[in-house]
Every structure is written in C-alpha cells, then in structure tokens.
Amino acid sequence: MEVRARAPGKIILTGEHAVVHGSTAVATSIDLYTYVFVHFSTPSDDGDLLTLQLKDTALEFSWPISRIKAAFPESVLSCTPTSCSVEVAKIIAALVEELDIPEAKIGIASGVSAFLWLYSSIQGFKPATVVVNSELPLGSGLGSSAAFCVALASALLAYTDSVSLDLSHQGWLSFTEKDLELVNKWAFEGEKIIHGKPSGIDNTVSSYGNIISFKSGNITRTKSTLTLKMLITNTKVGRNTKALVAGVGERMLRHPEIMAFVFSAVDSISKELTSILKSPTPDELSLTEKEEKIEELMEMNQGLLQSMGVSHATIETVLRTTLKYKLASKLTGAGGGGCVLTLLPTCILFIYLLSGTIVDKVIAELESCGFQCFIAGIGGGGVEVNFAMSS
Ligand SMILES: Nc1ncnc2c1ncn2[C@@H]1O[C@H](COP(=O)(O)OP(=O)(O)OP(=O)(O)O)[C@@H](O)[C@H]1O
Numbered sequence: 001m002e003v004r005a006r007a008p009g010k011i012i013l014t015g016e017h018a019v020v021h022g023s024t025a026v027a028t029s030i031d032l033y034t035y036v037f038v039h040f041s042t043p044s045d046d047g048d049l050l051t052l053q054l055k056d057t058a059l060e061f062s063w064p065i066s067r068i069k070a071a072f073p074e075s076v077l078s079c080t081p082t083s084c085s086v087e088v089a090k091i092i093a094a095l096v097e098e099l100d101i102p103e104a105k106i107g108i109a110s111g112v113s114a115f116l117w118l119y120s121s122i123q124g125f126k127p128a129t130v131v132v133n134s135e136l137p138l139g140s141g142l143g144s145s146a147a148f149c150v151a152l153a154s155a156l157l158a159y160t161d162s163v164s165l166d167l168s169h170q171g172w173l174s175f176t177e178k179d180l181e182l183v184n185k186w187a188f189e190g191e192k193i194i195h196g197k198p199s200g201i202d203n204t205v206s207s208y209g210n211i212i213s214f215k216s217g218n219i220t221r222t223k224s225t226l227t228l229k230m231l232i233t234n235t236k237v238g239r240n241t242k243a244l245v246a247g248v249g250e251r252m253l254r255h256p257e258i259m260a261f262v263f264s265a266v267d268s269i270s271k272e273l274t275s276i277l278k279s280p281t282p283d284e285l286s287l288t289e290k291e292e293k294i295e296e297l298m299e300m301n302q303g304l305l306q307s308m309g310v311s312h313a314t315i316e317t318v319l320r321t322t323l324k325y326k327l328a329s330k331l332t333g334a335g336g337g338g339c340v341l342t343l344l345p346t347c348i349l350f351i352y353l354l355s356g357t358i359v360d361k362v363i364a365e366l367e368s369c370g371f372q373c374f375i376a377g378i379g380g381g382g383v384e385v386n387f388a389m390s391s
Pocket residue numbers: 034054056107108109110111112132133134137138139140141142143144145146148194195202239240241242332333334335
C-alpha cells in the first residue's frame with residue numbers, strides 16, 4: 001500500500017504574528033510543494049521498522065516497531081485529532097534525543113517530533129517507510145512546517161476509514177470538505193509541536209489553498225478579482241518560527257497596551273486588504289489604484305512588524321533595495337531573516353514582458369547581495385493525494 005501527498009507552501013500578505021494574538025491575517029498558497037510518500041510494509045516486505053527519510057536534509061531515521069510500541073501508551077492511536085500530552089511529549093523527546101541529530105541540522109528535531117506524534121496517533125504501530133521532500137526552502141517563512149504537517153496528515157489518513165477517497169483514482173485527488181477539515185485539524189496538532197503557539201493560518205492555507213482571511217480560527221475564503229504577482233526574496237538567513245513567536249509574546253507581556261494597538265492596526269490593514277481584493281476591478285485605472293493601496297498596506301504592515309521586533313538587517317536591505325525602484329516590500333511568515341515579498345504591479349510586469357528592465361535590475365541587485373529571488377505562482381489549490389505514484 002502506497003500513497004503520495006503534496007501540500008503547498010504559502011505567503012502571508014498581511015497579519016503574521018498579530019494573527020497569533022487574534023488579529024486578521026490574509027494568506028495565499030504558492031505553487032511550491034512538500035511531498036510525503038508512504039509505503040506501508042506488507043508481510044512480504046519482512047520489515048518491522050518505521051523509517052523516515054528526510055531528503056531535504058539528507059537524514060534518515062529508523063525505529064523498530066517494538067521500540068515505538070514499548071515507548072508509547074496504547075491509547076495514543078486516535079480517530080479524532082488530539083493534542084500531544086506532556087507525558088507523550090517527553091516520550092517523543094527521548095526518542096528524538098537518541099537520534100543524535102547533528103548540531104547543524106538540529107532544527108529538524110521538531111519536524112521529527114511532529115512526525116512521531118502524527119504517525120503514532122493516526123497509524124499506531126504499523127511498519128512503514130515515509131519519504132519527505134520539498135520544493136520549499138525550510139525555515140524561511142514560506143510555511144514549510146505547515147506543508148510538512150498537512151502532507152503528512154493527508155498521506156497517513158488516506159487509507160483510513162476516517163476519510164472517504166476513491167482509492168482507484170488515477171492522478172492527483174482532492175479531499176472532500178469534511179475530510180479536509182480533519183486533515184487540517186491533525187496538521188494543526190503537528191504544527192503545534194513545531195511552532196509552539198501557532199495561529200493555524202499556515203496549515204489552513206496549505207490544506208485549502210487559494211486566498212484566505214483568517215481570524216481566531218475562523219476562515220473566510222476570498223475570491224480575489226486581482227491576480228497579484230509577488231517577487232519573493234529569500235535572504236537565506238535561517239530562523240525559527242517558534243522562537244520568533246515567543247519573542248513577540250514576551251514583548252506583548254512587557255508592553256501590553258502598546259502591543260494591543262499594534263495588533264489592532266494590523267487587524268485593520270488585513271481587513272482593508274480583504275475588501276480591496278474582493279471588490280470589482282472594472283478597468284486598468286482601478287487596478288492601478290488598488291495596487292497602490294496594497295503597496296501602502298504592505299509598507300504599513302512592515303513598519304508594525306518592525307515594532308514587534310521581527311525584522312532583520314537583511315530584510316531591511318531588501319526593503320531599501322526595492323524602494324530604489326519604487327517597489328514596496330514586507331517580510332512574510334515569521335521574519336527574523338527568511339523571505340521578503342515585493343509586489344510587482346501590473347504596469348511593471350507589462351514593461352518586464354516587453355524589455356525586462358526594472359524587474360531584472362532589482363533581481364540582479366538583490367542577488368548581488370547573496371539573496372535568492374523567484375516569482376511563485378499564487379492562489380492555487382490545496383493538499384492532494386495520489387495512489388498511483390510510487391516514490
Ligand atoms: N521538508 C521537511 N523535512 C523535514 N522537516 C521539515 C520539512 N519542512 C519543515 N520541516 C520542519 O519545520 C521546521 C521549519 O519550520 P518553521 O516554522 O521554523 O519555518 P517555516 O514553516 O518554513 O516558516 P514560517 O513558519 O515562518 O512560514 C524545520 O526546521 C523542520 O523541523
């Protein structure tokens with residue numbers, strides 16, 4: 001029995017961090033995916049191992065099923081999404097500790113922990129090989145952790161009675177709305193292990209795809225009348241979302257009144273963005289006006305993210321560089337390095353198609369700083385599974 005799942009990454013257009021504290025955020029899926037392939041062992045495989053291959057970091061881990069069975073309580077297997085208890089978190093920490101993950105790759109420990117939790121909760125103690133690879137840069141603000149959890153939850157649920165999928169389908173297959181809700185809830189439990197205190201926006205956009213406005217767990221799917229084009233610049237400065245979210249939480253405790261104003265301003269920015277995206281765009285003039293407004297909202301959001309303490313010298317370099325070309329930018333995801341978004345207005349893209357000038361120049365200047373630039377397609381579909389594709 002084999003299944004492959006793919007889940008998209010995301011960009012947050014407005015509202016990261018503030019969304020953890022109840023503000024609205026707007027996010028959209030991007031066409032870069034994390035893939036999870038699961039092969040459940042059959043008696044002929046003669047295997048009694050649970051193996052996890054993480055291709056992006058060239059790491060592989062194996063546990064004898066008897067070891068997993070002895071470590072976890074029998075009650076870990078669950079039909080409904082459940083949070084990892086303190087006791088089980090300790091068991092998982094001990095299992096991960098034994099792996100001796102090299103210091104340079106220690107960030108992967110939280111991903112392995114989320115894997116052990118999701119695997120044992122959804123599949124119990126079955127031998128299998130799980131292979132993960134991603135088109136997303138890991139730990140860079142494009143939702144790699146959420147895409148990992150969503151793809152993993154999908155692949156693990158695919159053959160269970162909890163979801164109803166057509167196992168004979170050839171090619172990529174979407175879940176029903178009800179099943180997507182289940183996938184998303186399980187993925188959120190994994191994301192909790194990686195992020196500490198996630199808002200749930202990243203796993204939600206990875207599950208459902210498209211553009212969503214998200215506030216306190218409530219999702220509004222937004223049909224945009226605009227096709228936004230964003231340049232994504234990866235500063236290549238590694239960071240960890242859990243630590244950045246905790247840092248903003250501490251600032252909130254030190255300055256509750258000020259931060260409440262900051263979060264409320266972000267809420268208004270996201271609400272305004274949502275209404276701009278939804279409103280009709282009858283002609284080119286209104287398109288230009290809308291793009292100018294979005295640029296202004298991005299700049300204001302970036303200023304507020306700076307006041308939360310999640311910008312970084314490299315992010316500031318990207319902002320200064322793009323501003324020279326009159327282009328607006330903001331960090332996306334948790335910040336502290338990672339990726340920056342730059343809106344490419346339609347008029348500039350039109351010139352770009354003709355002669356390639358401004359966009360080529362800004363990319364060349366950003367890449368000369370050691371950053372990596374790319375334009376990802378945005379607003380595509382969410383997670384899918386495939387029963388016919390082997391590894
Ligand atoms: N393909 C993958 N293979 C293994 N682990 C992964 C993979 N993708 C994500 N992870 C886990 O998620 C961690 C990165 O999550 P983190 O939340 O810090 O960054 P992100 O999700 O890329 O950015 P953001 O949360 O800001 O969108 C990795 O260190 C690893 O533990």
